[in-house]
Amino acid sequence: MRADGIFIAVEVSDEAASDAALAAKLAEACPVDIFAQAGSGTLELVERNLDECVLCGLCLTAAPDATVKIIKLYDGEATLAPA
Numbered sequence: 001m002r003a004d005g006i007f008i009a010v011e012v013s014d015e016a017a018s019d020a021a022l023a024a025k026l027a028e029a030c031p032v033d034i035f036a037q038a039g040s041g042t043l044e045l046v047e048r049n050l051d052e053c054v055l056c057g058l059c060l061t062a063a064p065d066a067t068v069k070i071i072k073l074y075d076g077e078a079t080l081a082p083a
């Protein structure tokens with residue numbers, strides 16, 4: 001799944017997005033509530049919050065390798081590197 005704001009896009013592999021435990025971890029980790037859990041437990045991206053991303057990298061730490069990508073649309077789609 002991917003959602004695009006004006007400055008930031010977030011991409012999550014479909015496999016990771018359907019993992020309820022990971023969805024809960026991401027919802028907990030993000031300080032600006034870009035990740036949420038649907039009623040079924042799967043991941044939702046909160047589009048109105050995308051551009052609030054502070055590039056903290058906590059979602060990258062919470063998720064296994066490269067399942068979450070933070071894409072800087074203002075910088076030629078460069079991806080945020082894990083801390």
Ligand code: SF4
Pocket residue numbers: 010029030031032033034052053054055056057058059060070
């Ligand atoms: S980098 Fe930080 S603010 Fe941005 S989506 Fe990940 S956890 Fe949220």
